[in-house]
Amino acid sequence: MHSFKTTALAGAVVLALSGGAVQAQPTSEIRALKGTVEDLRKQVQELKKSSPRASTSSLEQARIDELTKQVNELRALLTQQQAAAQATTQAAVAAGGEETKEAIEARTPATQADITGLRADIENYKYDQSRLQERNIPSVTRNTRIGGSLTLRHDFSNPGAARSASSSGNGPTDIRQSGFNAAAFGLNFSGNLFRDYAEGRNLTYRLALTSQNTATSSSTTVNLTDAYLRYSFHPSTGNPEDPLGTLTLGQQTVAFGLDAQAIDPEVKAVIGNAGFVSGLGLGTRQVGLVVAGDYAPYVDFTNNYRAPLLSYSLGLLNGNGPNKADNNDYRDIAARLVYTLPVDYNSWFRQLQIGASYYRGALSLGPASTTGVTTATAKGSNDIYGFDVNWTHLPFSVSYEWAYGKQELYKQDTLVTSGKNADGYKRGVGQYINLGYTWGEQFLASSRQQGKFDDYWPKSYQAFVRFDTWDPNRSALVNDDKKVATTLGLNVFFAETTKLQVNYVRTRNQLNGAASTEAKPETHNLWQVQLNATF
Amino acid sequence: MKRRSFNSAVVAGLGAPALIGLSSPARSQARKPTTIRIAFSNAGTGGRPMSAGTYAANAALLGDIEKEFAADGIKIEYKYFIGAGPATNENFANGLIDFAFSHGDLPVLVGRSTGLKHKVILSAYRGGDVYLVGPASSTAKSVSDLKGKTLSVQKGTSTQLQLYRVLNKFGSSEPEKDFRIISQIRDDQRASLATGNIAGCLDTPFGLEARGVAKRIVEVFDDPLITSPGTIWVGEAFEQAYPDIVQRVVTALVKRAHWSTLESNRETQYQLWTRSGRDTYIDNKQSWGRVKDLRTRINPLLDDYYLGGLVKAIEEAKKYRLLRREVKLDGWIERKYLNHALAELKLETYWPTQDANGKFIRT
Numbered sequence: 021m022h023s024f025k026t027t028a029l030a031g032a033v034v035l036a037l038s039g040g041a042v043q044a045q046p047t048s049e050i051r052a053l054k055g056t057v058e059d060l061r062k063q064v065q066e067l068k069k070s071s072p073r074a075s076t077s078s079l080e081q082a083r084i085d086e087l088t089k090q091v092n093e094l095r096a097l098l099t100q101q102q103a104a105a106q107a108t109t110q111a112a113v114a115a116g117g118e119e120t121k122e123a124i125e126a127r128t129p130a131t132q133a134d135i136t137g138l139r140a141d142i143e144n145y146k147y148d149q150s151r152l153q154e155r156n157i158p159s160v161t162r163n164t165r166i167g168g169s170l171t172l173r174h175d176f177s178n179p180g181a182a183r184s185a186s187s188s189g190n191g192p193t194d195i196r197q198s199g200f201n202a203a204a205f206g207l208n209f210s211g212n213l214f215r216d217y218a219e220g221r222n223l224t225y226r227l228a229l230t231s232q233n234t235a236t237s238s239s240t241t242v243n244l245t246d247a248y249l250r251y252s253f254h255p256s257t258g259n260p261e262d263p264l265g266t267l268t269l270g271q272q273t274v275a276f277g278l279d280a281q282a283i284d285p286e287v288k289a290v291i292g293n294a295g296f297v298s299g300l301g302l303g304t305r306q307v308g309l310v311v312a313g314d315y316a317p318y319v320d321f322t323n324n325y326r327a328p329l330l331s332y333s334l335g336l337l338n339g340n341g342p343n344k345a346d347n348n349d350y351r352d353i354a355a356r357l358v359y360t361l362p363v364d365y366n367s368w369f370r371q372l373q374i375g376a377s378y379y380r381g382a383l384s385l386g387p388a389s390t391t392g393v394t395t396a397t398a399k400g401s402n403d404i405y406g407f408d409v410n411w412t413h414l415p416f417s418v419s420y421e422w423a424y425g426k427q428e429l430y431k432q433d434t435l436v437t438s439g440k441n442a443d444g445y446k447r448g449v450g451q452y453i454n455l456g457y458t459w460g461e462q463f464l465a466s467s468r469q470q471g472k473f474d475d476y477w478p479k480s481y482q483a484f485v486r487f488d489t490w491d492p493n494r495s496a497l498v499n500d501d502k503k504v505a506t507t508l509g510l511n512v513f514f515a516e517t518t519k520l521q522v523n524y525v526r527t528r529n530q531l532n533g534a535a536s537t538e539a540k541p542e543t544h545n546l547w548q549v550q551l552n553a554t555f
Numbered sequence: 556m557k558r559r560s561f562n563s564a565v566v567a568g569l570g571a572p573a574l575i576g577l578s579s580p581a582r583s584q585a586r587k588p589t590t591i592r593i594a595f596s597n598a599g600t601g602g603r604p605m606s607a608g609t610y611a612a613n614a615a616l617l618g619d620i621e622k623e624f625a626a627d628g629i630k631i632e633y634k635y636f637i638g639a640g641p642a643t644n645e646n647f648a649n650g651l652i653d654f655a656f657s658h659g660d661l662p663v664l665v666g667r668s669t670g671l672k673h674k675v676i677l678s679a680y681r682g683g684d685v686y687l688v689g690p691a692s693s694t695a696k697s698v699s700d701l702k703g704k705t706l707s708v709q710k711g712t713s714t715q716l717q718l719y720r721v722l723n724k725f726g727s728s729e730p731e732k733d734f735r736i737i738s739q740i741r742d743d744q745r746a747s748l749a750t751g752n753i754a755g756c757l758d759t760p761f762g763l764e765a766r767g768v769a770k771r772i773v774e775v776f777d778d779p780l781i782t783s784p785g786t787i788w789v790g791e792a793f794e795q796a797y798p799d800i801v802q803r804v805v806t807a808l809v810k811r812a813h814w815s816t817l818e819s820n821r822e823t824q825y826q827l828w829t830r831s832g833r834d835t836y837i838d839n840k841q842s843w844g845r846v847k848d849l850r851t852r853i854n855p856l857l858d859d860y861y862l863g864g865l866v867k868a869i870e871e872a873k874k875y876r877l878l879r880r881e882v883k884l885d886g887w888i889e890r891k892y893l894n895h896a897l898a899e900l901k902l903e904t905y906w907p908t909q910d911a912n913g914k915f916i917r918t
Contacts, residue, residue, distance in 0.1 A: 122822040217750050257752075259737035261710075321711025321738065321877075322665035323648065324641040364879075366648055366669040414649060464649055466642030471598025471605070471635035 057098060060091045164211040169517075171285045173201040173550040179541050195538070202233035206284065208246065220256035225249050230284075244343055245284070245305060247271045254313060260326040265313030271305050271342050275312060275333035275356045276377040277406040277421050279452070285552045289456070289482065289511060291523045292548075295490025295503055296450025300404050300425040302379070307344075308337030308351070316362075323365030324465055331358040339381045339402075350382035350399065356406075370413050377406035377423075385430040400428030414463060417456040417484075424449045440497040447495070452488035462513045475515075482511040502530035517554040523547070588797060590630040591804070593620070594652045596643045596659065596712075598635035599831030600742060606635060607828035607839075609680045610812035610853050611656035611787060616827050623807045629800075637740060641711040647671055653793040654804065659713020660783045660868035661877060667887065668880040672791035674889040676805055678861045679785030682852040684842055686760045687721055687773040690751040695772050698725035702733050704754035707747055710738035713783060716868060718757050719875055720781045725773060730875070741833070745769075759842055762835030776845070779913020783864040787855075794889070805892040806899060809855055813902055816849040851915075854906045857890055863911025 064087045180197035208228035216222055228246035248270025254263050273281050279294045280302035297303040312335075314328030332355075338345070339352030358375040361367075381402035386395045408421040425448045435441040460480025461467035467478045486507040493501055505527045512520040525546040536542040595615070599605040606612035614620060621631045634652060636642035640662030646652050648671060655663075657679045667673070687698070695701050698721075708718045719730050727733040739747060739756075747753040748769045755772060763769035775781050787808070789801050814820055825839040834842075846852050865884060872878035897903045908917045 119819055120823045122826050123819060126822040126825075218752050257737060258739060258743065261738065319710075321715075322641050322662050322669070323645045324638050324711065325645070364669055365645060366671070461646075461649075461651060464645060464651075466636055466638050466645040467634075467651065469602075469637040469642065471602040471637055473604060 054098065057091060057094045060087055060094065064088055064091060160211075162211055162213055163215070164209055166207075166209055167555065168205060168207040169284075169286045169552055169554040171204040171206075171550060171552045173291075173548060175199065175201060176547040178545045179538060202240075204231050204233060204285070206230045206245070206286065213249070216252075220258070221252050221254075222256060223249065223251050244271065246273075260319045260321075260324075261317060263314050263317060263328070266311070268310045268312065269308075271307045272310060274302060274304075274306050274337065274354050274379070275310065275335065276302050276354055276379055276404070277356075277375065277423060278408050278410060278419055279421060285550070286517045286554050289484065290454070290486055290507055290509060291521055291550050292505075292507070292525065294421065294450060294452045294486075294488050295505065296423045296425070296448065299448055299450060299490050299492050300423060301381075301402075302404065302423075305342040306335075306337035306339060306352070306354075307342065307346075308335050310335035310337075310354070318360075318362035320365045325365035325370070327360040327362055327371065329360060329362055331360070332356065348382055348384050348396075348399065352379065352381040352402075354379050368413060369411075371411065372413075373408075373410045375406075375408045375410070377404075377408070379404040379406075383428060385428065387430065387432065397430075400430070402427045412463075415458045417454075417458065419454040419456075420451070421453075422449070422451040435493070435495075435498075440495050441493070446493050448490070448492040449494055450488070450490040452486055454484055454486040456482055456484035458482045460513070468516075477515040480513040482513070484509050484511075500530055500532040500534060504528045515554075517552070519552055521548070521550045521552065523550075586797070587627055587629055587800060588653070588793070590632050591620070591624065591654065591800070592632045592634065592652045593654045593656055594634045594636060594643045594646060594658075596636055596640040596655065596657050596662070597833065598637045599833050601832065602635075602637055603831055604633065604635045605831035605833075606657065607831040607833050609657055609785070610815040610855070611679055611808060612831075613815050613824060613827060614808055614811040615656065616830070617811070619807045619811050620804060623803055624800075639709055639712045639740070644671060647673070647790065652790065654787070654789050656787055656808075658786045658788060659716075660786070660865060661713050661716045661872055662711055663786045663788070664865065664868060664872060664882050665711070665878055668878060668882045673788040673887075674791055674794050675786055675788050675857065675887055676801065676889055676892050677787035677808060677855045678857055679787045679855075680852070681782065681784040681854055681860065681864075682777055682779065682846075683782055684777055684845065685717060685721055685757060685775040685781050686771050687718075687755050688748065688758050688760045688763060688769040689755045689772045690748050690753075691764075691767050691770050692751060693754065693770060693772065695754065698722055698727060698773055701754050701772070702727070703735075705735045705737060705752070706730075707737050707739045707744045707753040707756040709740050709744075710736075713785070713868075714757055716871055716875075716877070717781065717783070719871065721757070721773065721775060724775065724778075724781065759834050759838040761837045761841045765835070765837060779860065779909065780867075783868055784861045802892050802895060806896040809893065809896040809900060809902065812853055812855045813900065813905065815853045816906075818849065821849065848907075850906050855893060856906050856908060857888055857893060858908040859911045859916075860909035860913050862888070863913075866911070 064084060176198040178197060180195035206228060207230075208226060210224065210226040212222055212224050214223040226246045226248055228244070229242050230245050232241045232243050248268050250266050250268045252264070252266050254265035256262070256264060273283060275281060280297045282288045283293065283297075283303050283305075285291075293303055310333060312331075312333040314331040316329040318327045318329060319325070320327075334356075335354040336351045337354055338347075339350075340347045354377075356375060356377040358373050361369045361372045363369045363372075379402075381404070383400035383402045384396035385398045385400040387397075402425070404423060404425040406421065406423040408419070410420075411418045427446045427448070429436050429441055429444050429446055431444060433441075435446060436444050458480055459482075461478035462480030464478075470476065484507075486505075486509070488505045488507070489502065490505075491502040505525055507523055507525045509521065509523040511522075514520070523546075525544075525548070527544045527546070529540050529542060529544070531540070531542055534540075593615070595606040595612070597606055599607070606615060615633055624631060634646065636646065638645070640659045643652070643655050643658055644662055644666040647655070647666070655673070658666075689695050689701070706718065708715045718736075722730045722733070730736060737753070739753075741758070744753065744756045744758065745763065745768065748756065748758075748763065758769065760769055760771045764771070789804075794801050815824060821843070825836060825843065828834065828839050829836040843849075843852075862884070869878065869882050897905075904917070907915050909915050
């Protein structure tokens, strides 16, 4: 049976090789023929060994003869093919000039020594890699990315910081006009705790730390900023047509408006936040549970542009700030909805977004001390409403944001008893508009994702002007607390989020006829130069 | 502080960026540009700045354009976009490229439909075999076995239209209904094949099969109605400002196209293309080994097949709702540079021509 199969195979090979296809690829066919001849020769020798001539049956002898005949035929065919290959090569050379080095190499077989050498090279490479892995590459328990930033800043202000009676800090007698700020750093770890390969419903984490320096202490305090787990309940396979949806548990930024979410130096286009962000208490992280995502993304695949029709965020938060447990039995609610125009990338309305935000907070009301409420006697409300429009159509960008806060006051608060806020509520309102112009390719996805060998990052320059007003108490009887700040700025982006920022801020304080003082001058000029390097 | 002060400040500020914009650096009025920016709608594996598989890729790999303009001091800047054809559109829409050396039918048509101004000057590539591959463990033997499953393609690229043609050929006229089609770049598709997260995608199979990552489910050999020619274009503003520069670029490319069709350079090209890592050596050798006459695939002509390919692609893109606006071909194709180059190099009748359906008229 074995002999029959062999004969049939050999016969098939002969038939196949005698077809037209043989003429098409002479070089590869020669290799195939050589292999076949070699196989047949071995088979003939094995048959001869296993069946000595004396005891060979006539049938076996016939098989041996048949195989010998086929070997001879194949040898003849091989000779023909070699001649044909030679002729083809010569014709190719004649038609296209000299035969290239690559063409010669293509018909030069590798020797056993070549293969052994290659094997040794691969083994050396594997050894090198495993040694490097074991000795020089830090390892982590779970999938982890480590990042951070370093922020260095120099300020010059006129008038300078007010005199201080304290022997520490600013100094007892000098007005401090300029100086370097203490260096600040951020360090973050993020990664995947569970990777869902099929659907992308991943469980991820992020832990971020930041330094906090003061003018009075030489020690650095390290604070926890982000600390959360996030689960993607919608598939996040990277398909831009899929809606995104996440559930985030832990300490995180509050999704309110535009500027309140930009509280880390690496994501801030302007060094200082808008007045209402700190004024309404929005510039802090909160602990809680937030569901966020988008709906009906519009995708212009011909430009890799994705515009979700609606983006949403809804959170239940402690409302007591970061790194603290709750201080009451009520959860604050933060909600945000953003509508993006579903237009193509080339439309002038590209990335025109209109957003609305709402924050419902609960306050503990009571007699106030210098450090806060001493004894809470009642629950008060703290509602904040926001509206924003953002249009980023490179090179132009426009952001407008308005926020209004209505905060309930303790009945015995002087604002209430004095009649300034007789209804028991303090209302603050702020708004800003930021107009920007960008040169460079930093914010273009196509440019960022170019194939490059080196550490390529397109440089960009961004000039902007921001007009910002903040009136912490709109009462008609409080006319000396409003601020108007105009900021002129230039951001130079060297690498991904690494930037040099130059800001000039001119602030006008509402005095309502009062004299300008060191602590509250009528106008204040501030020049800031900040380098934020991210790694 | 009056509210009016805020409003007047806003009005004053609104003018500032516009003024800055007016002072943005205009293109030099000199007769030659300082830099020629050239886009490839692909990159090598892992983002290597290399292209492969076309005569324009050969021109870049062998430094033809640099050599052509070295004496003029004109810098050549190549951009290899991992985001493929859509990224080329985005970059051109922002005024950052002058030439595209490879742009597939779907993105170039949609780009034109949305107002991008360029002139077609050469055909970039044509023909070839198409393979629908699945994970090595796949039990699928035909397109119908894949129905309801996830297929991957980089959407917005010519490969999307090609995938739809393949699926249509094998019985699915509404691919988006019959399959879940997601968008991934090529490296991600290959990773998804390895993990078995997608049921299929279009890819060259030989290297993947050798690594045990994928298997062929469907093969389509050199069907001119499945494949479609690619485009080389120049930005309209650049073309009007520097017609002599455009001619020199086209002539250099046609010269390299001729070199690329010579049998004696076949092996050299396989090895050049392997450098990008996009396809392995065995992919290049096996898929191009079936091409007996390299002129049939490496062909810069803007013949009836090129034009017919665009017309066909417009109809298909509309049918699949990938094109929302009309595309006018009038005044888009500029043959004078190609004709001049062919005459200068005495190659007027060198390349075979095909009719609109891909049938060879002149061989």
